Amino acid sequence: MLHLARPWDGQGRSAFGVNDCLISEATGTPPRNVDHSVLMRSVLRGTQTHLLLHPYPRKGHGDRPPRYGFPVRPRAIKEQETPQETEARACLQRMNEVLARVQELGDALDDPLHVWSRLRAAWDRAENEENPRMAEIVRQAREIAPHLRDLDARIRRVLRRARERVSLDRVQEMDRASMLWLVRQPGRTVSERAGPSQRMLATVRRENFDTPENRVLHAYTRLASDIARKWMKEHPKAKASVRYRQVEAFAKRCNMLAEHLMDLDVRVADAGITPNYVLMQDPGYSRIYKAWLLLLKNELIIDQLWAWQAETWTDFCVLAIVLALHELDDAELIAQSPIVWRSEAILGRWFHQDRPIAVFWLKSLDRIVEVQARPEAPGMLLGFARAHVALRITDVRRVELPRRVAVWTPHALARIDLQQGVEQAHRRLQDIQQLSAAETLRHGLILTPAHGTAQVETREGPRTQVQAIALDASGVGLRLGLEAIRAFARSEIYRVNR
């Protein structure tokens, strides 16, 4: 198995580092004992070859394949953070932004007839950093806040039996232990046994708030407050937005309620408790319980999302390409496999989509452009290029040979050197030109995270050309990146073959 720092690399390496994309090329059957997801299967020189993606290690390092020096996903918010932790937090923020862009597709699917225009509107909004991203905590800030207000005023209580020494005239109930205590006291009458204080051990009922439903409420307020603070920290520029203010107010309410519950000696529920009748049936508590489970689940799956964020990045890039094509003046979307949104991500992927991803008809040129991602039959050229995203441009009149444009979506936790990348990718494309096939592959596009610095690099040869675009998932980096992709799409699709 060949471990590759970049998909276009010719040389393999023994271990992955933080600057590397975690990609391998395996011939034959991929090894079972290595963490991977298959990006593409192709037959190269008669051999079945798999392009594999490995997850980022959760603990900073990992075996099979060997991975060292990776940042660990930050969990709690700290007052003082080390540079590594700060860098990890920046990585997490970038990941969350990519996730938000992909999840906006889920919201756009609410109106399936206008998915792409709605997604465009959502991404336009994301280009302005004063508009904070949608997240589960934002939804809960809006939907759960009224329930918290309601529950704060009517926290459930129970009367619990306790044993206390009470004055004789207040004794109403005695249990076995109280009676045993009484018979052991010196004296002949009850009065003598009650002693000089005239008090005896008896059962009394005391109001108690430490019930399972209040423990869940307590756990929820703490968790929600924590997540709300994390979300606010990720959007320092959005303080003026309504959404930010809602989340801020929600976090404050959660904090206050958590303190109140602590004063009432309510403990914190463990995750995985069995819900009681109140948690199932009381409208307020059941809503809180469901919201708590959702936040817990999100916290759990975020580990998986961190590990497989390169897959999410690929989906983000594909969406960006489809959006760019959708905006071409005479392009008509003539076919698109339905996007089936998942309730939770599987290996970093939030939706399932059969192939083809999208097929556009350019009416003026009579060309068909098909967006391909993780293709089932990529063909020899794409296999050699190790590009699991591509455009296939076909001339309806069959005057020109069908051509492909390779799209590499390399993802690394450190910024990729664009200049170097474009050179190496171009070299790989040049190598491919020596192969003969029923279609051509002369152009390539690299889409990689910008890490705050959007950049476009191009390397052009006599017959080949590669363009690299570094883009972000929000703010200026997103705007510039999308403009560059649009320009590339326009130039590539309207290009006349030589």
Next chain:
Amino acid sequence: MRKLCGYDLNGWRDFGCRNWLVRPDGDEEEVSCSVSHGGICGVVVRVGDGQDTQFVGGAQAMLAPHGLGAGWGDIGKEENRLKIIDILSDADPKVEVLAKALTGLVPGSGFGVASIDDEPGSSELLQDRLLKALRKARISSPLLVWRPVLAALYAIETGAVDRPMKIGVLCHSAKGFALQTLQIRMEGIGSSGILAPERSRSGEVLESGWGYAPLLERAHEALRTSAMGGAPQSIAWAKASGRMILGLPTQAEMLRLDNGDWQMLVPPGSLPLDGLPPPDGLRQAFRNCDLLLFETLSEGVIRERLTTLLAPVFEKPVFALPPDAVAIGAMIGARRYSSQEPVYFDFLPQISTIIQSPEGPESYDLVDPGTTLRAGETFRSPKPAQFAIQAGQERFSIYIRKQTADRPRKVTIRIGAKLSKQTPVDAWVEQRPASGSAKIQLMSSDLAQQFQADWDSAEELPQTWEDLLASFEKPAPTIPSRLILPCGMNVWHDNARGDGLLKIVADQVTRAHVDWKALADKMAARPFGHYALSSDGEFPGEIDEATRTDVHRLIERAMAHVRQRLAGKIDDDNQSLRFLTWLFRLCPPEVTVWLLEAWDQQVRGHRLMTHGSHWKLAYQGLGRIVSKGSHEQQAIHTILRKRIDEWTWQRETAAMAFMLSRSDTAPRALSRKDVERIARRVILEFKDNIGSNYNRFQYAPFLLVGLLRWRLVEPFALVAGHDPTADGLMRAVEITLKDLNIPSRAKAKAKYGRILEQVVEELAGSGTNPDLLLDIASGGDDSDT
């Protein structure tokens, strides 16, 4: 915010409508009405493979290449694309597919109303599946409403209908047009008053070439012509055909051929409508209406042409509704439903069953005629139909007719155990308007069990309801008449063999020692089939009062004689007792008591019954003389306490046969369980005589026919073909008849052949000889001599 959804899933042009939107930033926003388009000639596609397979409907499915031919690879297979019109007309529509078709329009939430076609034969199964699909689509409060009603709701909301009136609704449909008239009612008073449509009959269909389906055929033909024979398989799925039938502008489209190549289809600008006649018969259908609503999904040329054709037909105003009116009407319905306002009022199609009344079988309506119900309300038959399940049954059948179905059906319900007695069952209907099949419930308080009659799995009958009723109008099974052995003067008069009973009585009555044997022999004699006394204990009319007095004196003396014997004061034989038993019911009841006591002492021995043959007298004697119901009951239960295989043909069998055949009260002392035990004894008696000369067969026919007199208790009991016990008896008789056909049994056949043939008729419930018992008695001989 209370989320409301309205669905118009029709397969031609699907619309959804809701009162909220998800903004691009992810926040939800409440709006008055947001209409979603599901596409023209909508489809549901199958995506994914293996366990991940699922269905997708709505606009996404319209854009999907699934099922569009081999040019798209594996996903292009035909089975991956289902037309909604096919799903809706499927005999067994799948809930999952329907749910995805709905959620493809509007994601379900809260209150949802979906439209259904108001046409005769509107499938209840589809209604049922649609309701399930709405629930699967996460609509917590679903409701189905007829299209014309939704059109009326839209008209009320827009102000086109602003007062109570009668309106006609003409819905453009697949076959042509669906016609319905609705009464608009004002519900509530003053400012709280709200107009609501009332539907009082099923809609009608007016077939026409203007229907969506015939228009689609025209569109396909036009496309084939314009494509000049290219890519015929893709033309079927071309978007242009749907657009043409709805009058929408067409545009060039790109079709993928099976080899993966592309071909451009340039469709004609519009659909050729030459030669399409205007719909006929509309004026008559809507003659009493104040306003006509015209609902069509079409636009452009088609809509204009239809409006132009319809306008001159009506004198009253015609209000043409926009294509999405039904979907918006559905959302209005959902809003009314959520705020507990009346959506509409509906009639319930009649459901009838057949019950047996004293006058014979009759059709019983489970739904009150003229019942009008508010949408969402459940109707329950106020007065259930009452049936009785015959004892011995493990299953029972009821017949049901629905107004919406052409043919009645027979529902067979398994009880799970054999019933020991006749059991009453109540049947009633629970039904909600336009909510699938009515629930036909059956409840028996005796069984503490509830059954549900499933219309869909019931057997459809070939005949009409009237023919079915007529087939039941046959008389109740015949009941053999009680046996009264006749009396005559032959015994009383002297004859060549000796003195007659008149002389003997006159002679013996004054003697110190009465010749009881002579008296008993004369009483038991049956010259010319007539006893001295009838089996009811009556004298022949010719007997004078003096003789009667003498007989009574002799009876007293015989009683005294037996009493002395019982007391052990005298030692004599049983002739006095025998004399008493041949008096039949003239015999004092005290004798019955003695004999019953004797029966109880059979094991340890009795003073009078010292010999085996004496017990024959004890049993048969009691059978002859018992006249009080309580004594009969006691005797029957004493016999039934014994195992049937321990009965003796001349004792228990004979006594039971005498009682059942000669008394009207004895059969009433039997329970169903007793009847089954006696029937088993009858079968045993018949079986024992197979292959014999039938010397011991004397009492078996009596017992069998006497047992059939239990029909006095249950008139429809023991009828072969309906009662398993009767089937067993029938088999036994048939085997015996077959056995009698053997030449060596000619004598027995002469004696019993004809009788048994008539017994077969009685078992079938259609006896032709009411005096069968008398004929058996005439042919046989029940004397104990």
